[in-house]
Amino acid sequence: MKIYIKNMVCIRCQMVVKNELKKLNLEYSDVKIGEANIIGTITEEDLKKLDTSLKMAGLELMSSRKRILVEKTTNAIIELVHYTDEQIKVNLSIFLSDKLNYDYTYLANLFTEVKGTTIEKFYLKHKIERVKELLVYDELNLSEIAYKMHYSSVAHLSNQFKKITGLTPSQFKTLKNISRDTLENL
Incomplete structure (x- = not known):
C-alpha cells in the first residue's frame, strides 16, 4: 500500500x-x-x-487525490532543483507532464488552486533558494553557480535573483545574518 x-x-x-x-x-x-x-x-x-x-x-x-498530485508536482520540482545537477532537456512543463503522466495545463491549474502560486514561480523560488545555498557555501563563484543552475548567463541569474530577493547575489553574500527559507516553507 x-x-x-x-x-x-x-x-x-x-x-x-x-x-x-x-x-x-x-x-x-x-x-x-x-x-x-x-x-x-x-x-x-x-x-x-x-x-x-x-x-x-x-x-x-x-488522502485527497488532488493534494497528492500537487505534492508530487512539488516534490518533482524540489528533487530537480535541490537534489540533481542534471539539466532537463525539455521545458519544465513537458518534464512535469511526462513525469506525472498528466496534462500540464491541468497540473498548473490544480497547483495554483491548491498552493496559491504558479508552478513557474514555485520553481524559480526554489532555484533562487538553491543559489542562496551555493552562495553561502562559498565554494563556487557566480559564473560556476550560473552554469550549475542552468542559467544562460550570470546576468540572467543576477536579474532573477534581484527580482525575487530584492538584492544582487553579491549584496546577499555580504549580509551578516543570511536568512534562507526551509524547503517546506517556500
Whole structure:
C-alpha cells in the first residue's frame, strides 16, 4: 500500500518517516520523498497513529487525490532543483507532464488552486533558494553557480535573483545574518 506524505522534502524527512514506521512495526519496501510503500495492509488505527506522530514532525498523511498530485508536482520540482545537477532537456512543463503522466495545463491549474502560486514561480523560488545555498557555501563563484543552475548567463541569474530577493547575489553574500527559507516553507 502506498501512502503519501505532505512536506516530506528532504533526506531527514525520510529518516523520520522510516523511524515512525518502525515504531509502529509497519514493514515498508521503499521510502522516498513524498511517499512510502507499506508492505501488506495498514489498519485505520495505525494510520491515525502514524499521522499523529508525523504531524509532530511537521509532516502529514494525505488522502485527497488532488493534494497528492500537487505534492508530487512539488516534490518533482524540489528533487530537480535541490537534489540533481542534471539539466532537463525539455521545458519544465513537458518534464512535469511526462513525469506525472498528466496534462500540464491541468497540473498548473490544480497547483495554483491548491498552493496559491504558479508552478513557474514555485520553481524559480526554489532555484533562487538553491543559489542562496551555493552562495553561502562559498565554494563556487557566480559564473560556476550560473552554469550549475542552468542559467544562460550570470546576468540572467543576477536579474532573477534581484527580482525575487530584492538584492544582487553579491549584496546577499555580504549580509551578516543570511536568512534562507526551509524547503517546506517556500
